[in-house]
Amino acid sequence: MTETRILKYREALNEALLQAMQGDENIFVMGCGVDDEGGIFGTTRAAYEAFGKERVIDAPLSENAIAGIGVGAAIMGRRPVIVHARNDFLLLAMDQIINHAAKWNFMSGGKLDCPMLIRAIVGRGWGQAAQHSQSLQSLFAHIPGLKVILPSTAYDAKGLLLASLQDNETVICIEHRLLYEIEEPVPEEAYTIPLGKGDVKRSGKDVTLVAFSYMVAEALKAATLLEAENISVEVIDPRCVAPLDMDLILESVRKTGRVVIADTSWKSFGASAEIATRIYESCLRELEAPIARIGLPDQNTPCASNLEKEFYPGVDDIVKAVQSLTHPHHNASDYIARESSPEHAKFTGPF
């Protein structure tokens, strides 16, 4: 057992990729800028230094072909890792991801696997605007044949990445730029976290708070604030949208009878809508209050920082949502002053 060190989220990703590549010669990386000095915020740097440009390939700006080249290599037994500095570029590769990666195993009668990992980063803040900030997990989770993970901590990032690189399906890993600098103890040795297994990030008994990605960090802050009001919040991080650990969510909901779901993406037709529906289908009568959801409004991401501040829900929105379930008649509209999260405050340009 090696010593546990403190690693940032991005360093955990960097280490996981390096360790996976050391253990499996079939793994290689493709993406625009994976070999440059920054190495996608340092997440491909160690792999590039260890294996060079033959296995960490700076790809042309051909998102669709690169995804298809990944599929072709994957069905020949390789494990491509494709990296996009922003989620939004995945939209150029939807044909290859949805029509090919997600279907080749099925269309071969189960004979050929397509083990590919696609990493994509959600931008937020500092004017990322409408085409650098989309959180597209629901789009991919809608499609059979794809797995979708959203690591929310450095520990999870490493374990989920390593698990994805042993999985035989295509996995989309949606990372959040605001999480890259968070840190915690991360074991040095390689370990995996099963895909589709959620995690109780904080135990509680009054309200279940299901949160994804960056909203887990916000949910934990909200839970601490609510503890001072004697409201005990259980924070569940499903860690994957597909497959979704409904057992864990339902177990918690049956205990608390109240649910808030906080997603990094739009509320409409999104993961929060799906989870709410499944809860209603399974245990409507065990609920003590309607389900509350936190997500983005039906609006594109503005650049201007004042509008950006209004656009993204935060700790206070979660606190209010929880209070509305536990104290429906309590008028606490400005109980908590909106505060900028520490991660957000640290975030400066140009990225």
Added chain:
Amino acid sequence: MMDPKTAADAYSRLIIIRLTEEAIAEEYKQQEMKCPVHLSIGQEAVAAGVSLCLSDQDVVFSTHRCHSHYLAKNGDLNRMIAELYGKKEGCAKGLGGSMHLIDEGVGMMGSSAIVGGSIPLAVGAALSFKMFNQPHIAVPYFGDGACEEGVFHESLNFAALKKLPVIFVCENNAVATSSPLLARRPANNIFQHGQVFGIPGYQVDGNDLASVYATAKRAREHAASGKGPVLIEARTYRIMGHVGPQQDCSSGLRTQEEWDQWKDACPIKRFEAYCDEKNLLSESERETMRRSTQLQIQEAFEIAKAGAPAEWIA
């Protein structure tokens, strides 16, 4: 010139495609094959000529019109027909159907019904060969319509950049569903698409097996030697309609006169004449081959009809 053994091999590939397609067109009327079929009649010489130059480990990727590519790559006829009937014994266990023939055992790595969709997959397979120093090559087959897709150009660029062992084979039948080539692009010059990437391009009479074979052989040598990809444009014609068991002159897409001309330019008749001229394979030998192929096809249909229904895979 072709030797007699290669000529016999070529002829067997040509006729198994033609006779199977004709049998499908005939049987299709029974409504037991419940999937769209895109027949390759008239285009046989492209797949047959290219496949003659490929090893068992070389891989091909195909399109919705994939029967010829599968059979030419020595695909299993029984498993192909079973696939069209949606049977468990099918090459994709009945889950893919006519448009998704796949058999990794013979290097047929799959077929995409999305136009241009399998082109980058072949490039990925070639990248895999190169990374692991395997001496094989990858062939994506695609139609002229695919050359209008962005992914075709992205794939050419990447394959040229990394000098990958790919032979891009365009079956230019001059029509995409019902849209003529010159309604979709300013010139009939597909073989030139690789020029800016430094990819050698060849235009070949796709109904002349001997020309396709000679060109594919050169292309394979080039691609296998580490010099990078090659693009072959094979000009051909689909005798049947875009989909289904009938020809489509009545739709107004093409004239009966044009159709008759291409029917006369039949790749099988052309190859038979070539064999006669070069004394490669006699008519009686060909007749024997055709008969035995017919029996094989008849048996394949019987097996398929008696097959087990498809099941979900775990």
